[in-house]
Amino acid sequence: MLSKAAGGRPAKPSFVSYVSPEEIHIKEPAGKEVNPYLLPGELLLCEASTVFKYVQEDGSNRGTYGKLVCTNFKVAFLGYESASDDNEPQFKNKVIGENDITLHCIDQIYGVYDEKKKSLYGQLKKYPEKLIIYSKDFRVFHFCLRCTKEEEVKRIVSGIVHHSQTPKLLKRLFLFSYASAAPNSPDAKNRTVMFDTFKDWHEELERTKGNVKYEVVSVNEGYRVSEKLPLYFVVPKPFLKSVTESILVHQGRGIPIWCWSCHNGAALLKMSPFPKEQDDSALQMPKLMDGIYKTIHAPPYEVLKMDDLSSSLPSLQDIQTAYTRFKQLFLIDNSAHFWDTDVKWFSLLESTNWLEIIRRCLKKAIEVVEQLERQTTNVLLIEENASDLCCVISSLVQVMMDSYCRTKFGFQSLIQKEWVIGGHSFLDRSNHLRKSDKEEAPVFLLFLDCVWQLVQQYPPAFEFTETYLTVLSDSLYIPIFSTFFFNSQHQKDTIMSGESHNAQSSPFRLLTVWDWSVQFEPKAQALLNNPLYAEKPKPDKSQRKTTRFKHHRQLSLPLTQTKSSPKRGFFREETDHLIKNILGKRISKLINSSEELHSNFREFYDSWHCKPVDFHGLLLPHIEGPEIKVWTQRYLRWIPEAQLLGGGTVAITAKFLDVMEEVQKLQKQMDEEHSQTAAEDADAVPTLRNSARLSSLFPFALLQRHSLKPVLPTSTWKDLEDEEDLAKRDDEFVDLSGAD
């Protein structure tokens, strides 16, 4: 594609700053030096000048010259012709520029040798003439190195390949050089609960009213029990007294750890099972545990049900495979490539299995919700390490059931609780250190995608927008935030104490991703908040509203009471019986039989969906075939073919913002009228003015400048314009098509 354009007729330079490689002589940077903007602690490692960057979207040979640099933080392209942009993008990341890719964000690097695309890794013998970089946030960069000095090509290519792909030591993460070099800013008070103190856990227990039956323990202070477990965690009360000592042996395995309590008292717990091959010392453990389960099975505790996630959900390997296939659909080299895959879009999408995995996770979460909500049973999620799919399911359950988790701070606290402190191995799962591909699995992305499904099905129920989720997913690869760069709290604490010890300097702080001001200006941050979020009505606000909500709230209760209650009674009896008989022998028997589960699920799911939605109550996603969708904003945001000018949901949002603004203005006026003040200023600037022609990919599209996309090839237009006789032209067409 590229070659055709280069070899064929030279394209007319249609935009001032774009030139074709043939016109190189004009474009030497005459003394004009471009310097990369470096963060504190960032070091320039290598650079190459006169690199030609193609405009990604069309596969033609248009583009711009500039310098390609590689630092210990990012790969960046600096155009010679500084984009003296009259229209500064409204949504700009302060850390990562338009042409920056952090080293952790680089997904694949390809070199083009004589029209052939080859993956670049390890030691290179031959250096490519073109460099293609796929990033994990779905941007694709094409760099032409033909005009670059050979020395520089060698340095930059091997530099990028080396720094982005070779295994790294944890201590060498940019995180630490940034933190030690950055000025110690005073810790901005964030309303996000970090769950690193006893108090945080205690308050969460109180918030969910789980403090009657559960208690925070501090046995793991100093990580005496387990390095996997957080410093503080919550367990059933009787558990604490009887077995605190004996759990030390097993590093926290077999402990049911509290995640969340439902309003009816039922709780969601998680646990990593005992190792399969037990040594002698462990033999007495099951017996001990049986005792515990009996205790928490008996009143005041609810019936306990176990759910082994490894048997009912796809494996991490499946998830990784699906995602690898899925993301390839969006890493597009050029338009032709795009349209090739687009013909079979739906079947390709289906064959990746990614949407199916999302569906299964959502379905599992609904099943758990059903057990908690309608059957009032405790649910114990079991998974090896209890830190991957456990996190997905328990967080999803909380997002669905607890409207607090649908606020921005609530959601952030949830991620802190279940993922960051909960011990999800972010470092290994994202393979940030490039150590082993085997551990890699986009579990957190899977969770975000599941949440996105909910957000797009019930937008007013969430305080944040899909843009928030998208930038959150991007932040996974920005190594200045500590949030997503450790495997556990223990690992972070260890390395922090080691670092500060070595450096013998004042202890530095690591940034958390929740401080959005690091990445975005307030104006851009506004786009993360959902203007249509239906806030929880205050009791005094409007009589009408409260009554309506009261009516809705019944939804959380069993709906078809006449039918379901006898059944439920029967069901519980049966389970009790089952548990009494089997408990102490094999826990796995406690796991529900699948048919029973299915029919319960179906009934619960259907009856919920028959009723109107309460945005502050229980929220169940639709999981039928047509309802699980592709997260367009994240995956398709850089693909110009998917762009609509003046269209998409952005158009609706923009309109809503306008109206909201008007409403607010009126309200203000009203207030003023009441207080008899005449002060008047109506200069509140709306966020999305001139929205009529905003791109549907807003705020991400790079292409706002190329406004209208004509659909017909220019070459044909030239023919239309030329006034030569047509017979001659005919021949030319034959030639051209031959070249095609």
Add this chain to the structure above:
Amino acid sequence: MLPAAKSSFKVRQQEPGAGPRGPKFSNAKRNRPCQAFPGIPGEFVLEAAPGVRRSLGASLRFDSIPGTLFCTNRRVAFVPDVPPGAKAHPRCSFLHSEYDVALPCIGKLVAASSVSKAKVLTASSSLKFMPEELVLYCRDFRVLHFRFPESGLEPGAFRVTMAIARAQESDRDVAAWSDSTQLRNLENAQRSPEEEGEEDPAPTLLFKSLQDWEQELRRLGPAGWRVSVANERFDMATSLPRYLWVPGQLLDNELKRAFAHFNQRRIPRLCWRHPGGSDLLRAASFHAASDPEKEDTRAVEALLLAGHARCVVVDTVADLPSSTEIQLAHVRLRTLCSPDPAVADEKWLSALEGTHWLDHVRACVRKASDVAVLLAERRCSVVLQESDDRDLNCLVASLVQLLADPHARTQLGFQNLVQREWVAAGHPFAQRLNLCRDGDRGEAPVFQLFLDCAWQLLRQFPAAFAFTEAYLLALHDSSYVPFFSTFLFSCQWERSRGGQHRASSQLYTPVNGWRDAANLEILPQAPVGGGACLPPVWAWALHYSAQQRAQFQNPIYTRASDGHMAPPGCSKLKATLSETGAVFLLARGGLAPQPHLFPWKNGSLVKKGPWRVPSSDSLNDQWGWPSSCPALPGAVLVPACTGSAIQLWRRCYLRGSPERQRGLFPAMLTDLTEELELLQECLNDGHWRATSPPSPAESEEAGSPLSPSR
């Protein structure tokens, strides 16, 4: 042709025979405690069953409404019981959009019972069990569930089921609706609901009268065009409208010479004029017998070029599905969306792809977007050419206007558009929709495909349309209701004759055979529109309540700013115009110059082989458009045609399964209106407290976001 007409009369003759049974039955009904059925004049109840519950879904979990189920000679109707004490709901006497199904709209009738397996009922089938549930699968994708609870009324259930089964087959006499006495009554019936509401300020142009054509042409900017009355008596072409937009310098005498050169004598005529100067025309293919070598083709030339130096002929058939393919895809889609043999969720996407419906939608949208950009960027005449100019040309011509003309995106403009490009232009609705069930051969939901395309645009550009999805849905459903003149006839000639000669065999009368028909002296002497008394579908008040009609208005519609329509660069082009006419062919995503002006052979343009681009994607490929070119504000919408951008119209097709339907949000509009309501309440409240009279400006402001005129 004549025998066909006779047979339709015959069926109608049978009707009075069946009539006496009507009163008898209704007499019998009177003894029972069921409500009186407010029928349309000429309608009689065949059977009724009280105590029926209509439920939203198949299972008992769903809410259900008690009421009475009627089967009349026109429809299946459900009348909900009025709870004692409540005020009787004023019922739309004509056709209730939610509860009623016109007989031709019934696709499949299934009776189910716990003792026997579900049975599909046809007119000839016999039912051997007492039905406990009756499911009507409608052709407009609705699915109605009726349950007969055990209440000792089973015989009634049985009888009504059988009556529906019989009636669904014996409804071929739809044309009998044009019987004048019944129609007069219907008109009266139509009047009463409209008396309540105010009349439309600007009525839809039906394009029956000269004034309509002139008025619309004035809107487009009349330069160079005029309304020709050459076909006023339908003696030039029966399937064409009475009035045609033709180049101004072409006299009717010359014009008449051009007819013979086109299939069905459908000459090129103007559809729409871009403010930048380009013209969109549509025409049938060149007639096989016409020979440019021997005959004078100057009139044809003038028609095609329409005063431009260049003419781009768009082969509408290329890249687009045939009507058979459309029908096949539609049938597949219906199967997929029917709730019964549910496709496994994980196989849904490939099953959807397998229907090819979305491929067809995508092809149409892409074609239209190509043409719209072509019109906006160049000054030329673009001629849509299809063999008969009656199916895909209607679709593409209207889609292009939706993309390029902001007026077409208002409700009135859209109705005018449909009226002009489909109804007046002679889309064979009778055959395509097959409402009279004269055989399935020509059935193809071309109009539904168009509505789907329109919905795609609406979804992609939610602020650019003054109407909503609900409006498109209403139009979709109404196209299966055989009570509107709009969808019953195949051309204006037929319509004006009140359907007396309606017979599908007449649709494709060969050009040579046409004269015979003309000699029959078919023209009614009555004034225009006198024959067809059926209301057009645009009389929404007939079958949609005011509340429903309020939902047709899109509250987030942002009126496109007019006046910026002239595309940049077109002035430059004017200078380069040459005097020679040049013809290009747009097909398969590329433009190919035609060596001869009219290079037709065997009735179609010669398709140039070499310049055929292997896949249609190259259209969006390698455009080197000046990036400095500003977007045309409010002018052309450029839709995305990617697989991810073209989606399933779920509110339409997935209505059968309420589980799936529930999650579809009414786009948060309700929230907005609620907020405004609340605010207004507050305002009133505030005024009461502040004891200052409300300033008119303020209250207006509160309403303004919702008013589309802002």
